[in-house]
Amino acid sequence: MATYRYPRYPAAPRPADGARHPVVVVGGGMVGLTAALDLAHRGVEVVLLDEDDTVSSGSRAICMAKRSLEIFDRLGLGRRMLEKGVTWNQGEVLFRDRTVYRFDLLPEEGHHYPAFINLQQYYVEDYLVAACRATGRVDLRWQHRVGAIEPRADGPVLAVETPQGGYRLTADWLLACDGARSTVRAALGLDFLGQVFHDRFLIADVVMEAEFPPVRRFWFEPPFHAGGSVLLHRQPDHVWRIDFQLGWDADPDVEKDPDRVRARVAAMLGPDVRFEIEWISVYTFRCRRLERFRHGRILFLGDAAHQVSPFGARGGNAGVQDVDNLGWKLAAVLAGQAPEALLDSYDAERIPANDENILNSTRSTDFITPKSAAARAYRDAVLELAGRYDFARGLVNSGRLSRPALLAGSPLNMQDDAAWPGGLPPGAPAVDAPVREDGQEGWLLTRLSHARVGPGSDGPAPFRLLRFAPPDGVILPDVETVFVTPAAEPGALHDHAGLVARRYAAAPGDAILFRPDQHVAARWHRFDPAAVAAARDRALARARPHAPPARQPSDEKGQHAGTTSEL
Amino acid sequence: MRAGGGLNTWIGHPFVTDTPPVRSLPPVRAQPMSHLDTSARLADPDALFAALVDAHRGLSPDASRRLDARLVLLLANHIGDAGVIAEAIAAARAAGEDP
Numbered sequence: 244m245a246t247y248r249y250p251r252y253p254a255a256p257r258p259a260d261g262a263r264h265p266v267v268v269v270g271g272g273m274v275g276l277t278a279a280l281d282l283a284h285r286g287v288e289v290v291l292l293d294e295d296d297t298v299s300s301g302s303r304a305i306c307m308a309k310r311s312l313e314i315f316d317r318l319g320l321g322r323r324m325l326e327k328g329v330t331w332n333q334g335e336v337l338f339r340d341r342t343v344y345r346f347d348l349l350p351e352e353g354h355h356y357p358a359f360i361n362l363q364q365y366y367v368e369d370y371l372v373a374a375c376r377a378t379g380r381v382d383l384r385w386q387h388r389v390g391a392i393e394p395r396a397d398g399p400v401l402a403v404e405t406p407q408g409g410y411r412l413t414a415d416w417l418l419a420c421d422g423a424r425s426t427v428r429a430a431l432g433l434d435f436l437g438q439v440f441h442d443r444f445l446i447a448d449v450v451m452e453a454e455f456p457p458v459r460r461f462w463f464e465p466p467f468h469a470g471g472s473v474l475l476h477r478q479p480d481h482v483w484r485i486d487f488q489l490g491w492d493a494d495p496d497v498e499k500d501p502d503r504v505r506a507r508v509a510a511m512l513g514p515d516v517r518f519e520i521e522w523i524s525v526y527t528f529r530c531r532r533l534e535r536f537r538h539g540r541i542l543f544l545g546d547a548a549h550q551v552s553p554f555g556a557r558g559g560n561a562g563v564q565d566v567d568n569l570g571w572k573l574a575a576v577l578a579g580q581a582p583e584a585l586l587d588s589y590d591a592e593r594i595p596a597n598d599e600n601i602l603n604s605t606r607s608t609d610f611i612t613p614k615s616a617a618a619r620a621y622r623d624a625v626l627e628l629a630g631r632y633d634f635a636r637g638l639v640n641s642g643r644l645s646r647p648a649l650l651a652g653s654p655l656n657m658q659d660d661a662a663w664p665g666g667l668p669p670g671a672p673a674v675d676a677p678v679r680e681d682g683q684e685g686w687l688l689t690r691l692s693h694a695r696v697g698p699g700s701d702g703p704a705p706f707r708l709l710r711f712a713p714p715d716g717v718i719l720p721d722v723e724t725v726f727v728t729p730a731a732e733p734g735a736l737h738d739h740a741g742l743v744a745r746r747y748a749a750a751p752g753d754a755i756l757f758r759p760d761q762h763v764a765a766r767w768h769r770f771d772p773a774a775v776a777a778a779r780d781r782a783l784a785r786a787r788p789h790a791p792p793a794r795q796p797s798d799e800k801g802q803h804a805g806t807t808s809e810l
Numbered sequence: 811m812r813a814g815g816g817l818n819t820w821i822g823h824p825f826v827t828d829t830p831p832v833r834s835l836p837p838v839r840a841q842p843m844s845h846l847d848t849s850a851r852l853a854d855p856d857a858l859f860a861a862l863v864d865a866h867r868g869l870s871p872d873a874s875r876r877l878d879a880r881l882v883l884l885l886a887n888h889i890g891d892a893g894v895i896a897e898a899i900a901a902a903r904a905a906g907e908d909p
Contacts, residue, residue, distance in 0.1 A: 246890070624879030634887045 246480035246521065247365055248452060249297045251373075257407040265291045265577055267401065267414035269389050269427055272299060273364055274370035274562035275420030275546030280318050280572035283380035285703040287577055288414070291381055293404060294351065294388035295526060298368035301522045302448050303733045304559030305361045305478055306426035310647035310672060311563040312356040315763075317692040320370050321356065328360030329477050332787035334459040336639055338626040340466050344636050345458075353742045355686040359644070361478045364559070389421075392430040398540045400481035417541045418572060420562075421645075422557045423529075431538060433617040437531020437601065440552065441491040442612045445525050447504050449483050451518035461641040463611075463626055467510040472611050474554075474641070482521060485511065486553070486613065495525040513550035526551045532597055537590050542569060549597040551604035554611060554642030561600050564648060568593055571759035574703035575783060583706070588655050596648030603643040626756045650762055657756075657778040658764035666748025666766070673761040679731065687743055690725055691761050704759045706779050710770060711753045719772055720755070722779060760783050846897035 249319040254273040266282055268275045271293030280288045307315075307324065315321045332348040342344035348358045375381035390409065391402040398415040400474040403801060419427035443777035462468070478484055487507060489498055497503065504523050512518060532549035536542060545562030569589050595670060613619035628635035650656070650670035657669055675688045691707050704724045714726045714734040726735035727743050738744055749767075756778050780786045852858050865881075866874045886895050 618881045620875040623877050
């Protein structure tokens with residue numbers, strides 16, 4: 244009984260040899276499709292090559308974080324994902340036969356999207372394919388496999404194989420989104436930096452009617468799976484993800500035997516629960532990245548650039564943030580709005596972001612799979628204490644869940660020139676809040692999105708200035724101004740709950756400039772059109788009269804301390 | 811609850827909470843930083859030694875090791891100063907090496 248019917252996309256016909264395209268995406272997985280859709284929304288024509296003929300085989304990256312949902316909202320898919328997905332806020336950690344503690348993410352009111360949903364990757368890709376087609380700007384070429392790549396200064400030449408024979412094409416820009424076994428990476432001979440973990444895990448997706456609540460459950464050494472850990476997550480369609488730690492000595496072929504998996508699941512669920520197995524996978528993982536993500540005209544995104552363990556949902560969500568970071572920059576370069584040097588900031592911003600993911604993921608893995616007798620003793624000691632003492636719960640690490648990157652040290656940021664009582668410093672992604680516009684209920688982030696009318700209607704890289712002031716008729720040439728006021732006024736967002744002002748720590752007269760990916764570029768207590776223009780130039784890498792002011796390392800550390808949360 | 815990053819902090823964003831996060835420790839340590847105090851501070855050293863050894867009575871080597879780990883974690887949390895704990899780790903490690 245399959246809960247999902249895989250589409251079969253027909254092979255694209257073999258095109259004429261030797262064509263040149265502004266952007267070619269290699270890999271039609273979640274990251275590649277999101278990149279194609281993002282660029283199409285910015286008015287860019289994209290060719291996407293994928294060697295397969297369908298969506299993700301298996302549910303794979305199921306935990307979608309709030310920031311990813313906000314990015315997909317901008318691309319017109321957020322509501323659909325939210326409606327199909329399972330929203331969850333609660334978790335439970337168990338050790339042997341006891342509950343150690345339960346937690347609730349206690350989401351604040353006044354956000355469009357929840358902290359997390361679970362949704363099978365095949366649904367996400369299915370929606371993305373339909374959305375890419377609807378733009379009319381994405382040429383989806385299924386069963387087109389990249390055979391060889393010849394890097395050139397003005398863009399690589401690709402040899403592509405199809406069922407009807409091969410052809411060559413040239414890409415002005417190539418986005419490598421072809422996963423952990425990236426063909427593009429192999430062709431360029433690039434190595435990963437990082438480590439391999441000597442452990443194996445088994446994923447079983449089982450279909451059952453049991454109405455357990457949507458709680459993330461994590462067991463350390465449960466009685467039904469001696470010596471290992473087990474993770475349970477609920478997905479849509481009555482599908483449940485169960486993740487068993489097997490140990491390094493496990494034989495992957497033996498462990499994939501459905502009868503053996505059925506016995507493991509039955510031991511966990513008990514004799515009264517009827518279930519069917521839908522998907523089985525045995526995997527190992529790595530925490531590592533490429534030294535650089537930009538190699539001239541070739542840019543690496545998602546698993547092709549960096550890989551983490553699954554604990555913390557930092558794989559797929561990082562890939563979506565890679566796209567969010569690169570899309571507007573590439574569109575701005577293609578439109579002649581920014582120099583190619585802007586693309587270097589993809590490395591400057593996404594390498595630290597992914598290092599944070601790798602650090603968190605590595606630490607989670609070290610807790611879940613202790614590497615020495617001492618590590619195991621401390622791990623077990625933490626779990627023994629956590630049942631009684633709050634302080635020890637902060638030490639339990641069954642995955643620190645994905646949070647958006649803060650881009651604190653980015654060269655594109657304009658540092659504050661005055662003190663701010665909190666709020667969002669330059670580099671931080673925008674935070675949502677409820678607003679009312681012309682009497683209609685809405686969300687701040689929707690108002691800070693591009694393409695409010697349709698794909699491409701908003702230009703490649705729209706910057707927006709949020710002014711906490713009544714509309715004064717001042718129009719800036721390259722920046723859309725959005726006014727926000729505490730009382731209803733024509734032409735302004737009505738901050739009826741006061742949450743915009745509170746969350747941005749903004750007072751009347753303040754102004755905040757947002758980049759096209761909704762990260763803060765700069766903020767001021769006083770509106771000055773010249774300062775806005777300078778900040779926009781800086782965020783487009785147009786002018787760098789000075790190096791960014793020296794940051795205090797202690798500040799940066801302080802911002803990151805304790806920012807991960809147990810999930 | 812960890813200082814500044816407790817479970818009541820909105821998961822989706824590190825900076826923003828409608829209610830201030832619960833802080834059990836001051837967010838920034840006062841200067842100058844305190845250091846590990848290795849002067850003799852125990853009123854009854856023999857009693858302390860006996861209490862530590864007694865705590866392990868009847869435990870297997872593994873259980874004994876976990877007891878020590880629990881003890882270290884409780885004391886480390888009580889101290890609550892990462893700098894002092896780092897000095898203690900370095901001092902403990904150095905004292906076990908050949909002179």
